[in-house]
Amino acid sequence: MVQRQIRLNETGDVKEFVTEASKCEFDIDVFYNRVIIDAKSILGVLSMDLTRVLTVRCNGHDEKFDRFLDRYAIA
Numbered sequence: 001m002v003q004r005q006i007r008l009n010e011t012g013d014v015k016e017f018v019t020e021a022s023k024c025e026f027d028i029d030v031f032y033n034r035v036i037i038d039a040k041s042i043l044g045v046l047s048m049d050l051t052r053v054l055t056v057r058c059n060g061h062d063e064k065f066d067r068f069l070d071r072y073a074i075a
Contacts (some may be wrong), residue, residue, distance in 0.1 A: 006072035026060025
């Protein structure tokens, strides 16, 4: 299981994130505080507070998705 912290600043970023997450064959969750959302759900991710730093938990590994997350990663 891999966890990364990211920030999605606009709806275009969310759309791209959900599209890339949907290509993975394993479960991916996005969460902050006690809210946990399926990363493959566009409505779920859009309903989150995008001003917050989000934590992405991947229950598998995909090199391409890891490189994608680097673009939105918080240092």
